Amino acid sequence: MDARLRLYNTLSRKKELFEPLNPPFAGLYVCGPTVYGDPHLGHARPAITFDLVFRYLLHLGYKVRYVRNITDVGHLEADLDEGEDKIAKKARIDQVEPMEIAQYYADRYFTFMGALNVKRPSIEPRASGHIIEQIRMIQQILDKGFAYIENGSVYFDVKKYSEFYDYGKLSGRILEDLMTNTRTLEGQEEKHNQADFALWKRAQPEHIMRWPSPWSDGFPGWHLECSVMGVKYLGETFDIHGGGMDLLFPHHESEIAQCQAALGHESVKYWLHNNMITINGQKMGKSLGNFITLEEFFTGSHKELSQAYSPMTIRFFILQAHYRSTLDFSNEALQAAEKGLKKLMTGYETLTRLIEANPGCEQPGRPADPENGSIASKLNESCYAAMNDDFNSPIVIANLFEAVRFINAVNDNNDTGSLQELPTLKNVFDVFLFEILGITKETEDGQQLIVNGLMDLILSIRQKSRINKDWGTSDQIRDALQKLRIAVKDGKEGSTWSPGN
Template sequence: MITMKHKSQLKIYNTLSRTKEIFEPLSPPFVGMYVCGPTVYGDAHLGHGRPAITFDTVYRYLTHLGMKVRYVRNITDVGHLQGDADEGEDKIAKKAKLEQLEPMEVAQQYTDSYHRDMLALNTIKPSIEPRATGHIPEQIALVQGILKEGLAYEVNGSVYFDVLKYNETRQYGKLSGRVLEELVSGSRDLDGQSEKRNAVDFALWKNAAPEHLMKWDSPWGTGFPGWHLECTAMSSKYLGKQFDIHGGGMDLMFPHHECEIAQGNACNHQDPAKYWMHNNMITINGQKMGKSLGNFITLQELFTGKHDLLGQAYSPMTIRYFILTAHYRSTLDFSNDALRAAQKGYKKIINGLRIAKGLVFEADNDVEVDEKQAQQVEQIIANAYRAMDDDFNTAQAIGHLFNILKKINSIYTGQLNAGQLGKEVFEKMIDTFVVFVEEILGLQEEKPDHQEGLLEVLLKLYTDAKLAKNYGKVDEIRSALKTMGIIVKDMKDKIDWAYEE
């Protein structure tokens, strides 16, 4: 691994304060980061891909800066009810009934497929990946603690968080900006239809009907945990009562994360996380993604191209690159045109990576360092880091990488002599490009099966045919390589190749 010294002044946009704040870990150099993972009742889709790549990049950059990160991302395998509500059927149990499987079979099947897709996207495995069903005792203990504080009540074997009581001394809604009075008035039509004292209250533990598939014994009877409770139990177990970063999609801000803050304050008397990060939503051709709209696209459908809205298959690295070309807090619109442009951009970067790794410092004796050129390179490198330090702005960082790539290509084609930069700046430029592409952005070369051996043979035949002036054979081999997505590059002193952009 290439290591580089960079003194960071990292700023993170904290949803809680609605400002960018200088990142100061609670116990440097250690960083605790909790990210809400998937509810495993279906194949991973674009909405799973964006937060996974976003927080993988956060993890990678913090690690690059020398921080020791414990990254916890959970698996929700119980308690997430239809409509994200406190009533209705468990999403996993419903799928199990439809497919005539045990709920844990469903959870395992889709956990495995999620891992497969995350591996394809080159995301690093989290340090810990706890499952909700593996932490029932911790969740029961949390409910008992909140009851002891007088901020919850039990009705018919279910336990609910008392939001109005909590709000007497604290602020429910401070993360999402919701005003409790407005929430209460907007939910009055539900009064009398529920066993809750108030419609804004949320379930900590639900009594299970006899036919309910997933249930456990508790002090209040047989039941199952509330969706919001799981994350509080698992984050506090592995990261402590307060940790550095809590991440997730913007759709989780309310009520999920809001409820986590309430639970954390109720039982631990402090906010669970110092910094709250939320990635924005994705749209498909300008529309919100949804099964009813026919634009619901899974990651596997993207990788194979098997969806009516897709003009072709898009590789995992094309998807990763595309997601990184937008700032994580901006809306991201998927379309065939945008994905094709991303495919081209990704291949430019990977062609540059191949060139960068092959370049060695060679300077003519009569070449002097061009201070202007050297300073330009130093500035571009500083700009790339400045972009990442500004709330992980990968979109701007990629723009600066292309500026570095222009310099690398100029040396590769002989327009610029490496000696004009000086050995130190040259090596810093190459190292920066490689580190950003591979370590920070997590992009990797996607090689077609058996490519290297076949390429070697075809390029040797191409070279021999050219030397023999057999131009018919030259054109034939060039055409064959193009069908593989490979372009032959005839250079002054050698023959090279690149991925077709």
Template sequence: METTKISLYNTLTRRKEEFEPLTPGRVGMYVCGPTVYGDPHLGHARPAVTFDLLFRYLRSLGYKVRYVRNITDVGHLEHDADQGEDKIAKKARLEQLEPMEVAHYYTERYHRAMDELNVLSPSIEPHASGHIIEQIEFVKRILDAGFAYESNGSIYFDVEAYNRKHDYGRLSGRNLDDILTNTRELDGQSDKRRSFDFALWKKASPEHIMRWPSPWSDGFPGWHMECSAMSTKYLGERFDIHGGGMDLMFPHHECEIAQSTAALGHDSAKYWVHNNMITINGQKMGKSLGNFITLEELFTGSHKLLAQAYSPMTIRFFVLQAHYRSTLDFSNEALQAAEKGLDRLMKGVETLAKIGSAAASTVDPAELERRCAAAMADDLNSPMVISALFDWVRIINQLADGQQTLAADDLERLRATVHRYVFDVLGLKDEKAAGAQGGRDLVTPLVNLLLDQRMKAKADRDWATSDRIRDELTAIGIRVKDRKDGYDWELE
């Protein structure tokens, strides 16, 4: 295993820290997955790609990673963490389906979208509904520790009691006065002692569909409880990394830290890693704003805000072009730029495969490895990896033109480095390659056929035909590059 020193920004301590797993050579990572009551959307893409990048990178260094990503199929209420109708139950009622029918349908939709984005499956993908017993036992531990109370069949976390011994708000930087000031008073909160207390177990109303027996009532677990119960079940009471979107920092992750600390007597996750949000033309994504775009709409170009369809790898490359902790603003212009950048990179990979070796090297491929390794070790700096790869695409083109040379060993080293970072770490794939999306690539052979005809025309000194083929390809967005030994092309 490589001994690379990695730094990760720990949201809990608000600084970059050297990553040291609790168990040498092994990493336990828990990431909050989707609530499955609707089609996967653009907001799902960023955490999925971010933590897939981390998963791939750690594995590339030789770590054995147990990656747990949950599925929320119960307990996520419509209006508030403690009030309102369960989102999946509401969908089931409106569509006259069983709640688990809804959950299964949208879980499968999510999986298909993740496959399109080339996101690896996690090691374990537990469902909240399959771990009710573990959640009940976790609530019992919190009650026994004196940090929760029963009220009319529901169990609430006593934030004030917890705060006297621990520090509630340390992840998000909030204090109880701020929370109290900004907490909405909602109908039905009279069961709580204080408005900022949160539900660990909710007694189900008579019309509530999803319900299970417990020592306190027939009901269901609070939204925050599933992650505490399932992360410790599969990763132990102490594990390495807990991840998710920045929108989950408060209240979800704050409450999760409080629950776990109350039950266990100590922190569970050593590093908290959060990706930032995707905005659309500078606005937060939301259905009410009309800018809520599903991944299927992106792939087909069927949303009114889209100028065209964008391939899954364009979306993945777009996400990776920004550091995971920075805000990422979606626009057609940004995605079109990502599409061109991805095509340029894949053309470089294709050109590299065709280059022959020379007697001596005029460039050092170790420089690319050093730059990529340093960037990834510096808090997953994927934009700097991409920048280094683009610099070497230019050198690869010089190699193809004979302006630079590589000896056989150095050529193989360059190919291995490019493959590692483009495909293994960044997780990109060549969508033009035959079968990349389960079908045939018709564009590449047709363009190559035309360019072969152009080469023949040039050999016959038929400059009119040669120029016409080049100009017509340019008109449809294909730029032709003449080489000493043939040609190359890329999308503009």
């Protein structure tokens, strides 16, 4: 087994050994949300993917600085209002200040990502707070001769750039194709070439989000912020840059070009890209209008949803697929995830109970089968191997299911010979399920304590009727609870209950 982390670098299209530039430090930059709409399932994929990366790097002992930007400026609307900032457009509709919109949706984003147990990054910088730095980088690119000024706007000169460097190396694009194949958009006649992209745009009079610059009152181009903030907080070269596959071109390609042009070298060592979530085989996205917001998932209020799905179900659903695969949404798949997760959590509870009931087993490291090593430590190794192989969370989950089968077998057979495996097994769950995969028990609040008390009471009454073989009463209670979506299970040592089906 290779105990070292390997990750798939989009730049080389190969799995590479992770060797950070300045160990024990590791830098991670991920393209964050544009805050002009409610967070949907598509936002959850990269957030959870790179949360997994973040958590695993931390677990391996790296001192990680994780930067994820908030885009609150600079994305152009290409359809009806060309040249107008998306946030500004929404603001005009709602008759409020653009920053108020950005603030509102940023807050929503944080709230829902929090529900998904996504760790907050070390730094969450906003594009609007880095206008000065962006202006400086534009000036650097101009000074090096890789940009030109046209009517108050500044454009990146892709043709000039590709005389020295390879524009297209990340996405596999060929420059000649880009020059000829790019669709002609209105208001783009200032460009010398179709493939050129804006570094600074002069604002039209009705454009409300604007800042002064040496060239005009305007706003920065839409690829610039990530280059600027990545370099500012992680250094001129840093380890990992992540994002969705849809950002590969032109966004990340242009980021590489901007850094190369301004700094004389590239800034990113490993490029990581998560795949898309599809709905009926099609990408789920804002512009397609087929997205389901996270709020709708949590409440079940969308016509495509047959029920509500808890945040942990969503998280588990996403982690059950490898991050570089597309993941197709369906109610059936979500329900399977819900049940699978429940099985895992029940298994963990059984494990905890077994350890409490058998204080003698609290000496880890004594394998039941010394010939072949313990099952628990094998699973542990297998989980590390999976994570080291480009963050293969589905394999980790498969291992955890195997652990559950083992736990249940011990529980059923009272196999005392295997009890000493349990502490190690608990450690595997604590590390992989909770710490690295970031699954949590769904929260219990004050109401829950009352419910617990009531349920204890009800089940003790039912137990009495069962002892008296009063099946009518006992079934009446169970059926009534069933209608409230509370499942009762009768075991040898009394009954237990759980919410859900």
